[in-house]
Amino acid sequence: xTKINLWKEAKTSLFIALWFVxxxxxxxxxxxxxxxxxxxxxxVRILFVGIGAFFFSAAYRYMLYRRKTGARRESKTRVxxxxxxxxxxxxxxxxxxxxxxxxxxxxxxxxxxxxFPFITSMYQTNIISTALLSVMLGMGLNIVVGLGxxxxxxxxxxxxxxxxxxxxxxxxxxxxxxxxxxLGGLFSMIFGILLGIPVLRLKGDYLAxxxxxxxxxxxxxxxxxxxxxxGPSGIANIPRPGFFGVKLSIQHASIxxxxxxxxxxxxxIFIVSRLKNSRLGRAWEAMREDDIACEAMGVDITKxxxxxxxxxxxxxxxxxxxxxxxxxxxxxxxxxxxxSIVVLCIVVLGGMGSLGGVVIGALLIVLLPEYLRAFSEYRxxxxxxxxxVMMIFRPEGLIRARRHVFTFEHGENKSEAEK
Amino acid sequence: MKLDFFLGLLLGGLTRxxxxxxxxxxxxxxxxxxxxxxxxxxxxxxxxxxxxxxxAGVLTLSGMPTLAIxxxxxxxAVVYAMGYGYTIEKMAYKPLRQAPRLSxxxxxxxxxxxLQNYVLLAQxxxxxxxxxxxxxxxxxxxxxxxISSSQLFILITTAIVMVLLTILIRYTRTGKAMxxxxxxxxxxxxxxxxxxxxxxxxxxxxxxxAALGGLLISxxxxxxxxxxxxxxxxxAFVAAVLGGIGSIPGAVLGSFVLGMTxxxxxxxxxxxxxxxxxxxxxxLILIFRPEGLLGRSTKQKV
Numbered sequence: 001x002t003k004i005n006l007w008k009e010a011k012t013s014l015f016i017a018l019w020f021v022x023x024x025x026x027x028x029x030x031x032x033x034x035x036x037x038x039x040x041x042x043x044v045r046i047l048f049v050g051i052g053a054f055f056f057s058a059a060y061r062y063m064l065y066r067r068k069t070g071a072r073r074e075s076k077t078r079v080x081x082x083x084x085x086x087x088x089x090x091x092x093x094x095x096x097x098x099x100x101x102x103x104x105x106x107x108x109x110x111x112x113x114x115x116f117p118f119i120t121s122m123y124q125t126n127i128i129s130t131a132l133l134s135v136m137l138g139m140g141l142n143i144v145v146g147l148g149x150x151x152x153x154x155x156x157x158x159x160x161x162x163x164x165x166x167x168x169x170x171x172x173x174x175x176x177x178x179x180x181x182x183l184g185g186l187f188s189m190i191f192g193i194l195l196g197i198p199v200l201r202l203k204g205d206y207l208a209x210x211x212x213x214x215x216x217x218x219x220x221x222x223x224x225x226x227x228x229x230x231g232p233s234g235i236a237n238i239p240r241p242g243f244f245g246v247k248l249s250i251q252h253a254s255i256x257x258x259x260x261x262x263x264x265x266x267x268x269i270f271i272v273s274r275l276k277n278s279r280l281g282r283a284w285e286a287m288r289e290d291d292i293a294c295e296a297m298g299v300d301i302t303k304x305x306x307x308x309x310x311x312x313x314x315x316x317x318x319x320x321x322x323x324x325x326x327x328x329x330x331x332x333x334x335x336x337x338x339x340s341i342v343v344l345c346i347v348v349l350g351g352m353g354s355l356g357g358v359v360i361g362a363l364l365i366v367l368l369p370e371y372l373r374a375f376s377e378y379r380x381x382x383x384x385x386x387x388x389v390m391m392i393f394r395p396e397g398l399i400r401a402r403r404h405v406f407t408f409e410h411g412e413n414k415s416e417a418e419k
Numbered sequence: 420m421k422l423d424f425f426l427g428l429l430l431g432g433l434t435r436x437x438x439x440x441x442x443x444x445x446x447x448x449x450x451x452x453x454x455x456x457x458x459x460x461x462x463x464x465x466x467x468x469x470x471x472x473x474x475a476g477v478l479t480l481s482g483m484p485t486l487a488i489x490x491x492x493x494x495x496a497v498v499y500a501m502g503y504g505y506t507i508e509k510m511a512y513k514p515l516r517q518a519p520r521l522s523x524x525x526x527x528x529x530x531x532x533x534l535q536n537y538v539l540l541a542q543x544x545x546x547x548x549x550x551x552x553x554x555x556x557x558x559x560x561x562x563x564x565x566i567s568s569s570q571l572f573i574l575i576t577t578a579i580v581m582v583l584l585t586i587l588i589r590y591t592r593t594g595k596a597m598x599x600x601x602x603x604x605x606x607x608x609x610x611x612x613x614x615x616x617x618x619x620x621x622x623x624x625x626x627x628x629a630a631l632g633g634l635l636i637s638x639x640x641x642x643x644x645x646x647x648x649x650x651x652x653x654x655a656f657v658a659a660v661l662g663g664i665g666s667i668p669g670a671v672l673g674s675f676v677l678g679m680t681x682x683x684x685x686x687x688x689x690x691x692x693x694x695x696x697x698x699x700x701x702x703l704i705l706i707f708r709p710e711g712l713l714g715r716s717t718k719q720k721v
Contacts, residue, residue: 387529
């Protein structure tokens with residue numbers, strides 16, 4: 001292993017910093033106003049760019065060096081012994097064995113979650129509710145991207161379908177929240193299947209661009225079809241969820257929404273983690289690793305893709321209904337493509353395919369810009385950088401998805417043969 | 420249909436098509452070589468247009484003639500765009516050569532988002548008026564209603580760029596190396612081609628033509644903002660796929676077909692759904708003819 005020559009590295013970084021100063025010079029420093037012919041020179045920025053680029057490039061090069069010299073941790077695998085039980089039971093055993101992790105810890109978190117809205121303000125409760133919505137969206141997208149390995153850039157369209165389902169059904173027929181919730185999920189699922197049909201043959205880049213196009217088509221239609229969706233002005237006065245017919249004050253309604261979301265998130269995590277270890281989930285993961293080999297092993301790729309799209313869409317639809325009831329106003333501007341990419345960012349940052357990762361990713365992506373106000377202006381800039389940096393240095397995300405390895409126990413071979 | 424109206428739509432379509440073609444070339448060349456949709460390509464186009472705006476703004480103060488300003492702005496914009504293209508490739512794509520395709524694609528999306536917000540924060544989110552840099556030709560005066568000077572200029576420039584690129588790819592050593600790399604990277608390395616250099620060159624050329632397109636269309640339309648690159652980029656990609664991705668004549672043909680469709684679609688149907696045409700088109704092509712108009716269908720290697 002070669003030693004790092006500090007002096008040489010510093011010189012290289014200095015050179016790179018100079019390159020960035022020149023490269024960003026026109027856009028960072030000069031600002032023109034062609035109407036009044038005013039040119040504004042903002043020289044101080046050169047200093048920021050230069051110093052920033054110097055340290056950034058030093059860090060970047062150091063990380064690349066570390067990556068190259070193989071200073072990476074071995075990936076965690078969980079070895080499961082299989083004998084007469086079959087894979088499903090072995091996985092069940094694995095799933096339930098996780099329970100013994102720390103009962104007091106889980107209890108503590110549960111109590112904290114329940115007490116949270118009563119201790120803190122309504123403002124805090126609303127922020128956490130938003131984060132929980134993102135957790136649901138992340139979980140749904142994780143099925144498509146993390147487990148199925150299909151890059152989906154129009155995911156937010158399903159969220160829009162859910163939100164508009166509730167808003168429109170309520171507007172025309174006075175349908176209440178609890179009826180709309182499953183309907184929103186169902187409609188989204190139908191849209192997921194409709195999108196699934198044309199994209200079955202596509203993969204990778206084509207899939208990404210078609211899903212992006214699909215998302216944009218939905219948004220443009222919502223924006224322009226005034227008779228149907230009320231266009232850019234959106235739909236207002238969507239009722240908040242009712243509590244057994246009791247009309248709640250805004251404060252109580254937001255606490256109630258918070259609990260609905262907590263329940264939905266727990267439900268989502270439970271279902272998705274069960275799905276992940278099911279036959280279907282294993283088919284998705286096999287498809288992600290190598291779709292040709294997977295097909296050759298007898299997995300029905302068509303079915304796997306369709307179910308991934310449909311189930312992914314389902315959670316977005318549910319989240320959409322809750323979103324509409326939480327904000328009481330929706331318009332197409334909430335469902336732009338960049339929202340899809342923020343959800344993608346949640347999945348990538350947290351760790352594709354890992355459920356705990358998605359929760360942490362969603363909390364980070366939503367809460368950090370909320371609590372660090374100074375930084376919220378640079379939110380999208382940093383998300384972009386996060387996507388690039390994560391892909392280069394830590395493609396598996398903050399929390400690595402566990403991999404299962406199955407081994408047969410030799411002693412049991414005989415009994416296996418007897419069967 | 421009135422003839423004037425028809426001709427207007429036709430020329431509008433050709434102009435759009437030319438700009439898409441300048442962008443689609445970059446996509447198709449990069450895709451041909453490293454099989455990556457360079458999402459940040461549209462951003463290069465936007466950065467090219469912004470650089471030209473800034474240079475033109477500074478030079479206008481010095482009272483230079485418009486033609487000189489145009490020439491300098493053009494050169495600076497193209498050179499800077501090449502610099503950005505080169506840097507993006509080195510930073511965001513080169514470390515991912517061995518990584519799965521999904522990772523590179525996510526990295527490209529991240530880069531696109533980063534560049535958009537970089538220009539948004541460093542400049543402004545408002546639409547900026549863009550000075551008309553392309554001079555008015557006197558001989559076009561009688562036909563002003565049908566074709567503007569900038570349209571003619573765009574058509575001619577695009578044609579010249581196409582011819583130059585074809586020559587570059589067909590007859591020069593660089594072009595040969597590019598073709599070899601796109602066919603088989605490992606084999607190209609074995610015969611002594613510096614693949615990294617070829618990839619850098621591809622990015623540089625593609626970025627240059629994208630910046631040219633950005634400058635020309637901004638001068639024609641008269642305003643820009645940080646978001647112009649993204650939709651233009653997606654549409655140019657659609658054009659590249661339509662023509663058969665990886666094929667240069669295909670990209671040009673696809674661009675003109677898409678430009679015409681959009682021009683006639685918005686003129687005859689509705690301008691509200693302008694962006695929808697491209698996407699519907701894309702979905703239809705991918706279902707019925709995934710290899711594009713001029714592309715060859717490839718067998719999947721296992």
